[in-house]
Amino acid sequence: MYYHKDLSLLTELIERFESLPSIGHRSAERLAYHLLSVPKEEAQAFADSIVKASREIHRCPRCFNLTQQEICCVCADKSRDPKIICVVEAPKDVAAMERVRQYNGLYHVLGGCISPVKGVSPDQLHIPELARRVAEEDVEEVILALNNSVEGEVTTSFINKLLLPYAARVTRLASGLPVGALLERSDEMTILRALERREEL
Numbered sequence: 001m002y003y004h005k006d007l008s009l010l011t012e013l014i015e016r017f018e019s020l021p022s023i024g025h026r027s028a029e030r031l032a033y034h035l036l037s038v039p040k041e042e043a044q045a046f047a048d049s050i051v052k053a054s055r056e057i058h059r060c061p062r063c064f065n066l067t068q069q070e071i072c073c074v075c076a077d078k079s080r081d082p083k084i085i086c087v088v089e090a091p092k093d094v095a096a097m098e099r100v101r102q103y104n105g106l107y108h109v110l111g112g113c114i115s116p117v118k119g120v121s122p123d124q125l126h127i128p129e130l131a132r133r134v135a136e137e138d139v140e141e142v143i144l145a146l147n148n149s150v151e152g153e154v155t156t157s158f159i160n161k162l163l164l165p166y167a168a169r170v171t172r173l174a175s176g177l178p179v180g181a182l183l184e185r186s187d188e189m190t191i192l193r194a195l196e197r198r199e200e201l
């Protein structure tokens with residue numbers, strides 16, 4: 001990149017964008033040049049927003065969803081049914097479920113899936129905390145809403161076995177979601193159908 005020779009800061013900016021998911025080199029360049037073309041205050045506001053969000057948003061200590069408060073708005077909502085816990089991989093899956101507006105229970109965010117290939121074991125995820133919640137809280141149903149991937153399947157069966165000693169029913173979303181589909185990429189109707197037709201494990 002000869003034309004960036006005396007612009008190491010521009011090169012760095014492009015590399016930062018390129019390190020983000022789904023951003024290729026061309027898009028990274030476009031975004032970097034764009035940011036350099038906007039008023040300085042606008043670029044500053046953008047940077048501030050990243051710093052503030054990263055500093056102030058943290059995991060809810062109960063369900064591990066993202067929050068700016070002490071506990072997340074779902075756990076804090078007294079009108080929600082604490083007897084049902086929907087287990088998802090990531091906070092963005094909570095957002096996908098919430099868009100459907102039909103689910104009124106609580107959540108538990110695992111922070112990923114068990115993956116022997118990637119070296120992710122159950123204790124590196126929030127699986128022990130899930131078992132503790134089921135043991136200590138009055139939970140009647142645990143809905144596993146993990147992706148239809150190999151890792152999702154491994155995690156689903158692991159959690160199912162782990163929760164066998166407890167009285168709570170363990171269900172999973174019906175397989176209406178295409179194989180490998182992420183909750184976040186499914187439309188509301190598909191998620192709603194999968195939720196309504198959930199299957200006993």
Ligand SMILES: [Zn+2]
Binds near residue numbers: 060064065072
């Ligand atoms: Zn929470």
